Amino acid sequence: MTIHVGFLLGRASGPTSIMADILEAVRAQGAEATLHLMPGDLSIPTELFGADVVALRGLSLAALEAAFALERAGVRCCNTASSTMAARDKRAAHGALSSAGLPVPQTFFAESWQEAAERAGGRAAVVKAVDGSRGSGVFMTAVHGAQGRPSFPPPYLVQERIDxxxxxxxxxxxxxxxxxxxxxxxxxxxxxxxxxxxxxxxxxxxxxxxxxxxxxxxxxxxxxxxxxxxxxxxxxxxFPGFKGVPRAGASIADHLLWVAQREAQPCAS
Ligand SMILES: Nc1ncnc2c1ncn2[C@@H]1O[C@H](COP(=O)(O)OP(=O)(O)O)[C@@H](O)[C@H]1O
Ligand SMILES: [Mg+2]
CATH class of the missing domain: 3.30.470.20 (ATP-grasp fold, B domain)
Structure with a gap:
């Protein structure tokens, strides 16, 4: 049976994007690859419920929430909808990294610019938007005390600036x-x-x-x-763009096909 790899994307990708390489590599291995754009329309294309694996990339929060329907129906998503969501939310991502004991800069969250500036106390800091979705502009600015002000709204992630x-x-x-x-x-x-x-x-x-x-x-x-x-x-x-990484499209395709094969034959060890 032909393996079916679905791609659920938040936006169209150009011919030089990693997506083009992934699709080519999936198809070169004899698998079926289908591409679905989900910019605003929040119903999952029916065809994807029959896929062996669905790659999620660049989806809005609402689209990601809708993608949970795929997983509830037993469709394997890569990355999973919940891990994609956690990575988007800088508060959740920071929490997961620090609870795993990994080295992260000292960080606090502030609900207003005044709170951020006061608590930074003149130390060199980096301020980021908590919702790190791409395409929303610049996410960080460096503050020394109360100078400057980010162009994005709170809540803010305020981080020790590592030299x-x-x-x-x-x-x-x-x-x-x-x-x-x-x-x-x-x-x-x-x-x-x-x-x-x-x-x-x-x-x-x-x-x-x-x-x-x-x-x-x-x-x-x-x-x-x-x-x-x-x-x-x-x-x-x-699921970033892998800019400059040689053979990234091929290795992502291999990974997706490996996952899909395991899903297609759940009893194989
Ligand atoms: N705490 C920090 N200390 C020093 N440099 C930082 C710190 N946080 C971010 N940077 C620098 O700013 C860049 C952009 O920040 P990042 O958090 O990766 O945001 P994004 O990729 O969403 O724009 C990083 O690639 C790094 O060079
Ligand atoms: Mg970055």
């Missing part, structure tokens, strides 16, 4: 694989945007896999900065 070399270690996880990109933030050129590939050392691989596991994510990006006291996880994203 580092200006480069993110972007760790991209697919299943139990980890790829690394060294990327300057913010990038000032196309070259810096693409970043440089690097082979993550064992401690970074272990950290990325533990972060993914803490949220229950299979396909994710973990942003790490290296401070004086070691690496700190500053962000985690479900």
């Amino acid at each position: 580092h070399d200006g480069f993110d270690r972007k760790l991209y996880v697919v299943g139990d694989g980890v790829a690394g990109i060294l990327r300057r933030w913010p990038p000032t050129s196309l070259r810096e945007k693409l970043g440089i590939r690097f082979d993550p050392a064992l401690h970074l691989r272990t950290l990325a896999l533990a972060a993914a596991q803490a949220l229950g994510l299979e396909v994710c990006g973990v942003d790490v900065v290296e401070g004086a006291s070691g690496p700190a996880i500053v962000d985690i994203n479900a």
Whole structure:
């Protein structure tokens, strides 16, 4: 029987997006791949209830809630709807990472700008929107005391600003694989945007896999900065764009097909 991999997406993706590579790789292996856009319409396409696995990417909160219907009907989603939701919510994500004992910057949540500025007490801090959905603009600004003010509304996640070399270690996880990109933030050129590939050392691989596991994510990006006291996880994203990661589309396709095969033959060990 042909394996069916469904893709439920919040927005259309361009020809150079990771999606094009994933679809091509899934189809090259003889599986059926169907693409469904769910920007605002909140009913899940009926066809997806027959899929062996459904990849969720870029969905709105409401669309994600609707995606739970797939899981309730026994359809395996990758990442799961609940882990995707946890990753979107920076409060939930921070809670999961810190309860797993992983290194995260000191963080507090503030309901107003005044509270954020008062509690930051003049220390170098980074302020982020709690709902980290993409496409909502800039999520962070640096504050020193009460100066500046983010362009986004509260609640705020206020984080100790870790002094580092200006480069993110972007760790991209697919299943139990980890790829690394060294990327300057913010990038000032196309070259810096693409970043440089690097082979993550064992401690970074272990950290990325533990972060993914803490949220229950299979396909994710973990942003790490290296401070004086070691690496700190500053962000985690479900199903990112894998920019600059070689063969990312093929490895995501392999992972989806592996999951789908297990779902299609639940008795196989
Ligand atoms: N606590 C922090 N200390 C130092 N740098 C940070 C901190 N948090 C974020 N950054 C920097 O800001 C960048 C963007 O923040 P991030 O939380 O990843 O938001 P997003 O990716 O949603 O824009 C990070 O990639 C990192 O370079
Ligand atoms: Mg980030």
